[in-house]
Amino acid sequence: MLRYPAVLRASSVLVAAMVATAGCASDTPDPQSTTSATLTKPPILVGFLNPSGGPVPQPGTDTGVKAALSYINGEFGGINGHPLEVVSCDTDTTPERAQSCANTFVEKKVVAVMDGYNLSSSAALPALTAAQIPLVGMIPFDSVTGSKAENRVFFAAPQASFLIGALQAFKAAGKTSVTLALVDTPSSHQTIDGLLPVLAKTLGINAKGIYFSPTNPNFTAVASSIAQDKPDVGGLVASPSEAVCSALVKGLRQLQFKGEIFTAACTDYIKSSPEQAAGGALYSSNWLPAAAKYAPADAQAELTLAQKYISAVSGGTAGYYAYGEFALFVNLAKALSTAPEADLTGAGVLKTLKALKDFPSFLGPKITCGSATSPNCTTQMLLFVVQPDGTAKPVTDTWITPVPQVLAAIPGAV
Incomplete structure (x- = not known):
């Protein structure tokens, strides 16, 4: 030991x-949004670099996304009455696929792109940065993505x-x-x-x-x-x-x-x-x-919550990536719930996330974002x-x- x-x-x-293959998003938001009937404001649309297929998949990530959307658009109450919806684009380990996904997200006018532990996410950055759409994740598995802070925020460590x-x-x-x-x-x-x-x-x-x-x-x-x-x-x-x-x-x-x-x-x-x-x-x-059983009380409560929604995903894969992606989406929803309506844009989302200080991240430590040199909010x-x-x-x-x-x-x- x-x-x-x-x-x-x-x-x-x-x-x-590591990370996956297939085609890019359909013409409509992914139905995994599970929108609540009580959420009457226009949806907030985000992209998802989905690594669930291909030669090096992270099959738990889409489970975490589906579970998080069910929680956010239901029990959590959306983002100040806005449902959160996802445009999912399957990736593999090639820069070409990441670029293709980025172009799809720009066309769909998403306000952020969520990274599913992708190896080639840096290839999506030029198109996203030009369109003022931030890349948001937990750990940047692409070390090029993790080397600069421009137009990206990662809630976990590098x-x-x-x-x-x-x-x-x-x-x-x-x-x-x-x-x-x-x-x-x-x-x-x-x-x-x-x-x-x-x-x-x-x-x-x-x-x-x-x-x-x-x-x-x-x-x-x-x-x-x-x-x-x-x-x-x-x-x-x-x-x-x-x-x-x-x-x-x-x-x-x-x-x-x-x-x-x-x-x-x-x-x-x-x-x-x-x-x-x-x-x-x-x-x-x-x-x-x-x-x-070793976690503090607040983390135990969050684990119970995440487990409840992850286990409810039919055919889903639980595990590290499911819980990490669940935490990613919940962190985004918690952060954006503090933002004014005018900041529910790509530039506004980036501004809101970069301004987080002593933010109690879901299942994680308190984090402070906005470093001039690192996209990560904690080490x-x-x-x-x-x-x-x-x-x-x-x-x-x-x-x-x-x-x-x-x-x-x-x-x-x-």
């Missing part, structure tokens, strides 16, 4: 990259927070060698080839990155590549699906890997075999159901260790903040 001394309050956790914090945490626990796998995409190479070696040298840890195919992964081979060097920690920088985590953990256990297994944000594999999962580590940008994260009963216990009693001096060397991190 990972164990962390009390001085590690300034530490964090790990992330990087990629660098996860990676720096995880390496800090491993070293503080006496673990000096790390081998981590990531799906082979252009954004992944930005992380593995560019960021990881610099951070490893800065932090004094031996860190190695390896890749697996987005279309035909062989996790027996990936597990063997991780285990052969006998690192102190082996696992994933980030995972495109729960199936990836399950396959890699199974492969490492079969090889009797003795090091710490890091599973990014995956949690489903814990349910099938909590004893095998025990002692493993995972990160999150928000509180998760597996950690509910704080949570790191958990899996317990024998299958729950995920945070390693500290508060939100973890990566060392600012290291973050400052990464464009867009602070």
Whole structure:
């Protein structure tokens, strides 16, 4: 089990990259808006870069969107009487698809575009910026998107927070060698080839990155590549699906890997075999159901609320991305409910979000947006260790903040 001394309050956790294929939005807003009959004002239309298909999908994101819209347009009461509606555009990992989606959103006159943890979201930025339509998300999985603050706001931490914090945490626990796998995409190479070696040298840890195919992964081979060097920690920088985590953990256990297994944000594999999962580590940008009994009262109430709506989505996929996307849309609705009618435009939405200070984010920490250099509203994260009963216990009693001096060397991190 990972164990962390009390001085590690300034530490964090790990992330990087992934995402999906199909056609762009239809001529009408997505029916997942579930508009309440009591919402009589004109709808507020937002775009959604939907990564639910393609070779590297995040299938939980559309579940989170549908659940959030049901809550926002029902129990929450809309945005000051306006229903929230979504134009969904399926993406894959190509810039061409992101550009096509952006053009669709401009045509539909959306007031914001919601990012579903896309790897190529930066390709949408030129068209959106020209039309004064902000890009809004949780974690910018495209490191180019995360490198500047212009016309974008991300409620959770940047990629660098996860990676720096995880390496800090491993070293503080006496673990000096790390081998981590990531799906082979252009954004992944930005992380593995560019960021990881610099951070490893800065932090004094031996860190190695390896890749697996987005279309035909062989996790027996990936597990063997991780285990052969006998690192102190082996696992994933980030995972495109729960199936990836399950396959890699199974492969490492079969090889009797003795090091710490890091599973990014995956949690489903814990349910099938909590004893095998025990002692493993995972990160999150928000509180998760597996950690509910350790969460503060307000987070417990929000988890109950999110779980209620996510579980009601027919055929939906729950998990990290479902809860993250639910939080994203609820944060947007809460923020825009404070804005005057005149600011329910692209420029007005950006102004409202950039002005957030000490804002109680849903399932997350208090955030302050509007940095001149970073699109992210926080650098704080949570790191958990899996317990024998299958729950995920945070390693500290508060939100973890990566060392600012290291973050400052990464464009867009602070």
